[in-house]
Every structure is written in C-alpha cells, then in structure tokens.
Amino acid sequence: MKKVEAIIKPFKLDDAKEALGRVGALGMSVTEVKGFGRQKGHRELYRGAEYVVDFLPKLKLEVVVPDDDVEKVTSALAESARTGKIGDGKIFVMPVEDAVRVRTGERGDAALS
Amino acid sequence: MKRFTPILLAGLFAPAAVWADEVTPGQFTANNVWMMLCAGLVFIMHLGFATLESGMTRAKNTTNILFKNTFIVSIGILTYALCGFNLMYPGEFNGFLGFAGLGISTDEAGLTPAYADGGYTYWTDFLFQAMFAATAATIVSGAVAERIKLPSFMVFSTLFVALVYPWVGSWQWGGGWLSEAGFHDFAGSTLVHSVGGWGALVGAWMLGPRIGKYVNGRLSPIPGSNMPLAAVGVFLLWLGWFGFNGGSVLSGDPAGTSFVLVTTSLAASAGAVAAMACSWFVSGKPDLSMALNGILAGLVGITAGADVVGIVDSVVIGVVAGFLVVGSVIFFDRIKIDDPVGAISVHLSCGIWGTLAVGLFAPDKSFVTQLLGVVAYGATTVVCAFALFGVIKATMGLRVDEEEEIEGLDYGEHGMHAYDLGLGGGTSLGASTVSSSHARSMASQLATSER
Numbered sequence: 001m002k003k004v005e006a007i008i009k010p011f012k013l014d015d016a017k018e019a020l021g022r023v024g025a026l027g028m029s030v031t032e033v034k035g036f037g038r039q040k041g042h043r044e045l046y047r048g049a050e051y052v053v054d055f056l057p058k059l060k061l062e063v064v065v066p067d068d069d070v071e072k073v074t075s076a077l078a079e080s081a082r083t084g085k086i087g088d089g090k091i092f093v094m095p096v097e098d099a100v101r102v103r104t105g106e107r108g109d110a111a112l113s
Numbered sequence: 114m115k116r117f118t119p120i121l122l123a124g125l126f127a128p129a130a131v132w133a134d135e136v137t138p139g140q141f142t143a144n145n146v147w148m149m150l151c152a153g154l155v156f157i158m159h160l161g162f163a164t165l166e167s168g169m170t171r172a173k174n175t176t177n178i179l180f181k182n183t184f185i186v187s188i189g190i191l192t193y194a195l196c197g198f199n200l201m202y203p204g205e206f207n208g209f210l211g212f213a214g215l216g217i218s219t220d221e222a223g224l225t226p227a228y229a230d231g232g233y234t235y236w237t238d239f240l241f242q243a244m245f246a247a248t249a250a251t252i253v254s255g256a257v258a259e260r261i262k263l264p265s266f267m268v269f270s271t272l273f274v275a276l277v278y279p280w281v282g283s284w285q286w287g288g289g290w291l292s293e294a295g296f297h298d299f300a301g302s303t304l305v306h307s308v309g310g311w312g313a314l315v316g317a318w319m320l321g322p323r324i325g326k327y328v329n330g331r332l333s334p335i336p337g338s339n340m341p342l343a344a345v346g347v348f349l350l351w352l353g354w355f356g357f358n359g360g361s362v363l364s365g366d367p368a369g370t371s372f373v374l375v376t377t378s379l380a381a382s383a384g385a386v387a388a389m390a391c392s393w394f395v396s397g398k399p400d401l402s403m404a405l406n407g408i409l410a411g412l413v414g415i416t417a418g419a420d421v422v423g424i425v426d427s428v429v430i431g432v433v434a435g436f437l438v439v440g441s442v443i444f445f446d447r448i449k450i451d452d453p454v455g456a457i458s459v460h461l462s463c464g465i466w467g468t469l470a471v472g473l474f475a476p477d478k479s480f481v482t483q484l485l486g487v488v489a490y491g492a493t494t495v496v497c498a499f500a501l502f503g504v505i506k507a508t509m510g511l512r513v514d515e516e517e518e519i520e521g522l523d524y525g526e527h528g529m530h531a532y533d534l535g536l537g538g539g540t541s542l543g544a545s546t547v548s549s550s551h552a553r554s555m556a557s558q559l560a561t562s563e564r
Binding site for chain 1 (some may be wrong): 336
C-alpha cells in the first residue's frame, strides 16, 4: 500500500479527479494548502506598491492505493495536472502500513477497494 | 463654463426666500419628506464606511472596525442631541463660540413653515445634522484602524463629535465669522470631510504605522481582506451622498436638488475614471482600491461647491480629485503615515481641493476667503486633535501592545472574531456564567484545543 500525495494547481482538480477515476482510484482526499517551489511565489500590487506573495494557493490531493496501482496513479496525476508552466506542483509517494475501513473493520488492501 | 451658475443660484436660494410667505402645506410636506429621506441616506453612509473599512483592513480586525462604526453613529446622535446641535447652531452669537443650551426641544413654530422657510421641521433639522456630525468622526476610524486601543478611540471620537465638530461648524453653518466673511462650503468638504481628515491625520501620525507596513524601512503593502465589501461600501457611500449633498439644499427645491445630484454624480464618475487612469499609469496595472477611492475623492471634492459650480466644472473637480487621491495615497505611504483605508487622502486632500475649487470655479466666491476657511479649520482641528490624542496617550495610552496587534484586535479587544474560522462553536462554555476575567483564558483554551 502506498499513499500518493500530489500538490497541484487548484483549477486542475477536476482533470485530476477524472484521470484518477479512469485508472480505478476509488476515493481521494483534497486539502487547500499554500506553498512555493522553485518559482518562489509571485508579485502583486496594492495601492501603488509591489509586494511578494510567497505562498501561493495549491491543492493537496491524497490517494492511498495498492502497490500495483502506484505507477498508473502517479502517471495519471502527472499527466492530468500538467500545464507545462512553472508551479504545476509535485507528487510524492510514501509507504502506508495499514488501512482500516471504519464501517466494517476491513484491513489492508480490502479497506481500499 | 459658468453659464449654469446664475440659474442655479436663482433656483437654490431665491425660491426658499420667496416661498417663505407662500409655501403651501403640500410643499412643506414634500420638502420635509425629502429632508427626512436625505437624513436616511446620510445614515446609510455609516453602513458604507463600516463595510469599506472592513474590506480594506485585515480579517483579524473586522469586529473591532465594525464595533467602532457602531459606536460612532450611536454616540454621535446622542451627543448631538445633548450639546452638539445647540453648539453648532446657537442662534445669535459672537460668531466664534456660542451655545444655546443642553438638549433639543422646540415650540409649535419649529414644526411649521415659519421654522426654516418651509424647508423642514425642527426635528428633521436635528436628525439631518446629527447624521452629518457622526460622519465627521467616523472618518478618523479608518485611518487609525488595526492598532488603536478601543477605549482610547471611543473617548477621542466622543469628544471630537460632541465638541470639536459642532464648535468649528458653527463658524460657517451656524452663521459665525467665516459665514460673515463670505466663505462657501455647501455640504461640508471642509466642515465635515477635512475636519474628519485632519483628525485622521493627527491620529495616524501619533499612532505610527502598523507592524509590518515598513520592513527595514521599505514599504510593504498590507492588502485589505475583502474587495467586494470595500466596493459595496463605496457604492453605499455614493448612494448616501445623494442625501448628503441633495439634502444640503435644505429643501426639496426641484431646481436645486436635481442640479446638485447631477454635479455630485458627475464628479464621482470623473474621480473614478481619473483614479483608474492614474493608478494604471503609475503602477502598470489598474488598482480597484484606487478606483473606489477615486469615487469618494470626486464626491468629497464636489461637496463644497455642488450648488455653485457648473456642469463642466464638476467634471474638472472630479478629475483633479481622482488624480489627487492616488498621488496623496502614495505620498502618505512614502512619509510613513499609515492610513489603511486612504481616509486622509480622500477626506482631507480632496476636502481641501474641493473647498479651494469653489474659489476657482464659482462666480462671486473668493479664492482667498476659501483658503482662509481651509487654514482656519485646519489649524483649529489639528490643535484640538493633538490635545485630545495627546491627553489620551498620556493617560490611557493610544496603541495596543505588539502581541495584540499581531494576533488581531478582534481577539484582543473583543474576544470574538468576525468570521467563524473553525475556532468558535461546538463547545458551549455556558457564556452567561463565564465572568469576563475568565473569558479570555477559556477562549484561548478553546482555541488551542480545537486547533
């Protein structure tokens, strides 16, 4: 079991959700986050003066999948969230020890399907 | 450019005098209804100020801003009834300072056309003027926002609206020495707006800039929290100005009121367009907050001469005010006078411009007399504001401590937030049984536990 965590541009959420659905991901969680990468935020104007906004709004999309699905899920996310411009985000993959479906008590991969 | 003026002057002042003898009950009622409606419109300006100031400041200070606005309009009307009205309109007096006694009351004549040439009753007179008084004090609120101690502000604004505004107002509208000198301020570019603006300037200067406005000496803008709210506020102010200027005709005179509403709207529109162009040129992008300030700049600018300048003049006054407000905002930022909402630039800079513009555009009005009025009001208000803020600073203190300013005045001064950010609700502490000394620690526990 792996958790795939993608930081993406907010307006790419629908594309990413559909792409994940097509490769069989059954659930996901989304959090509004703020952050920056190599682009280091951007400049805004207010009443005649410029200032730097370091932390730009992004979405963090989390999905936990069986080990076999990791490749297609990460590919689907990367392709669907890509615009080709700076600030498209990053995807992290990390191991997950166990999962429990709260309603039934099922464990492991069975809790994911 | 001035061809409208003679017609207007005739339309404005002559009929009131002529009607005095022959005003019909129907005309008296119509006049009075219009003036009460205008009082209501000026009242709506307080909602405009409240929303504008909320939008242009940070969300952590919104409850505080709204509380101040709620207090000012309430205490303004109360003190105007207690002493303000009779201080501003003392009747026969020496021209400098007079007082007709505490409270408001009238005999039967105050409710007939004999009171004000059939324009309105005594009670309408009081209410309309009371709404104006509160406006002058509320201007200060925006400039000192996000850092002034609530009790200190309440003391200042109470004394400012109860004593300073009506006293200096009597010099002109009460029939005092400036009125005798031929000074002209139709609806208060100077009497209301620059008086409030001078108070705002002194307050913002004595408080110093907000933490984070200047980082290592460099300007670092603190954006407002809600531009839609700011826009709502400005449009409400524009609506209210129809009463502010329209009611200053002091009757429902068709020629006078309709003309004044046109000059008022033209100046507001010209101010907006000029400020849009100016901010676009200066910063390379069109700035909404400057465009909104441009509307107010045009409105403040036309307020002194809405009845005596021509149509083209009103557009010129608005355009100059629109440019002036952008330059003024940038100027005050440069000299490190931090005015979160631009109140000083809108009300003081454009109030002065509007007053002087009467001397430039209106026939029979002297630029020198207009300048004398500006200087007299400026000097007196600055001295009074310095005295009030100085005494308050020495006794109560003016500014909240650093920790409170960073955390926000909503929590520090009020123990409540304007928006439910997930910190409130859910767990009842039995509010009615929580003493104020416990409220602070319990609230902080609640905030910590729910994070």
